[in-house]
Amino acid sequence: MNRREAVQRVALMMGGVLAAPLMAGVMGQVTNTGTSVAVTAEQEALLAEVADIIIPTTDTPGAKAAGVEKFIVRVMRDCYKKEDQDKFYAGLAKLDADSQTKFGKGFIALDTAQKNEMVKLSTTEDKPFFLRMKELTVTGYFTSEIGATKALAYLPIPGKFEGCIPLKPKQKAWAL
Template sequence: MNRREAVQRISLLMGGALSAPAMAGILGQKTNLGESVQVTAQQEALLAEVADVIIPTTSTPGAKAAGAEKFIVRVMRDCYPMEDQKKFYAGLAKLDSDSQAAYGKGFVALSNDQKIDMVKKLTTTDQAFFRRLKELAVTGYFTSEIGASQALEYVEVPGRLEACIPYKKGQKAWAI
């Protein structure tokens, strides 16, 4: 199985097909040959915090520990046109300003419960931004070393095919 086929199977495992730019990013392609938005350290830190709300640390490390924000920044820069990048980072800035308006401080400074509340509100107030953010965060997480080896079962060199193997209670899903 080649990498493209593996990524396609992962996307189906995660609940659907990935967008073309996300798929290109996973495969390391660069489809945006024009200018890109310059991302600040504060924006990257904000992305890390939001991604960590989407995939928090539990018995396995969360999205922040996996570096999902770096994947998001790279894929946005390399695979999305400038207009889409501007919309995405405007959505991120709006989340931060909404946090400031609701709680008197930026998203990064909020308590965990307040962050969860702001992301829940985001699912209804800006669905397009949230869906793109979630797609990139989940994809970045499950294609990272942490996501593929600690959150999923991983066999580096697969053995023979056994089509019907019952899961054990508490067993993780398999990385493909």
């Protein structure tokens, strides 16, 4: 399976097609040539924590282990307009502020149950942020080496080469 197939499968699993900027980011393209939001280390750590609630470590490594926060930062910087970046990072700041209001501490300092509660709350109170965060997390995870090799079935070489085999009746020949 190549990266493009993995992205298509992830898109199907998410129930639709990936946004154009996200698809450009997966393919390593830069579509935003304008200004970008400067992301702090604290924001990146917060992204890692939120992503790890969306895809936690179970019998396979989670989003934090896969470095999804770096993917999110790169794709937001390289492929989304500054206005979209501002909205996304404002949503991230709102999640942290809401955690501070509700529990008296920032999102990173919360225990897992409280983090789950805050993320669940953001699915209704700040749905656009949550949907974008989920889309970026899932795509970043399943296109990472950890996601592709540990969470998905991975076959680096898809079968052995047999140069001359008989075809069954009405079987199509393999594409090159």
